[in-house]
Amino acid sequence: MIEVRCATETDTRRVAGRLSATLQPGDVVVLAGPLGSGKTLFTQGLAAGLGVEERVVSPSFVLVRQYRSGFLPIVHADVYRLGSLHEFADLDVFELASDGVLVIEWGHAVDPALPPDHLRIDFEVEDEGARVLRLTPGGAWRTRNLDALV
Numbered sequence: 001m002i003e004v005r006c007a008t009e010t011d012t013r014r015v016a017g018r019l020s021a022t023l024q025p026g027d028v029v030v031l032a033g034p035l036g037s038g039k040t041l042f043t044q045g046l047a048a049g050l051g052v053e054e055r056v057v058s059p060s061f062v063l064v065r066q067y068r069s070g071f072l073p074i075v076h077a078d079v080y081r082l083g084s085l086h087e088f089a090d091l092d093v094f095e096l097a098s099d100g101v102l103v104i105e106w107g108h109a110v111d112p113a114l115p116p117d118h119l120r121i122d123f124e125v126e127d128e129g130a131r132v133l134r135l136t137p138g139g140a141w142r143t144r145n146l147d148a149l150v
Contacts, residue, residue, distance in 0.1 A: 002135040002146055012038050012131055013045030018149050020049025023101050030107030033123025038131050039105045043076055064091055073100030080106040085113050
């Protein structure tokens with residue numbers, strides 16, 4: 001596990017931007033943390049690092065948003081409102097993101113449906129507003145050099 005402390009929103013975006021340099025087609029990034037902890041903010045930084053031109057917003061109400069203007073397409077899903085793994089399967093997000101990166105907010109809710117190769121990022125907000133990001137690589141992610149994120 002790698003732990004990164006981000007004192008500001010800009011720091012959170014920068015860490016995500018650095019992570020974007022390591023992304024490959026088919027990657028799955030799972031974001032977990034309470035409301036307002038910076039999951040969408042992080043996704044905005046990832047998208048910026050990949051050259052996405054569209055405005056990245058939370059997919060909470062539409063469940064899935066796609067951004068295809070960057071170097072790698074991003075499929076951004078929010079599974080907070082789903083009631084079952086069957087509903088998650090119906091979204092077909094793995095197929096949608098097969099040529100790009102899949103980012104899943106509230107991803108811990110669908111852990112059993114995730115591939116072994118994924119990066120989980122847990123968000124915690126400290127009392128003074130700083131975010132602590134805990135990155136846990138799974139499967140092939142363990143062989144990647146994530147030291148540049150710190």
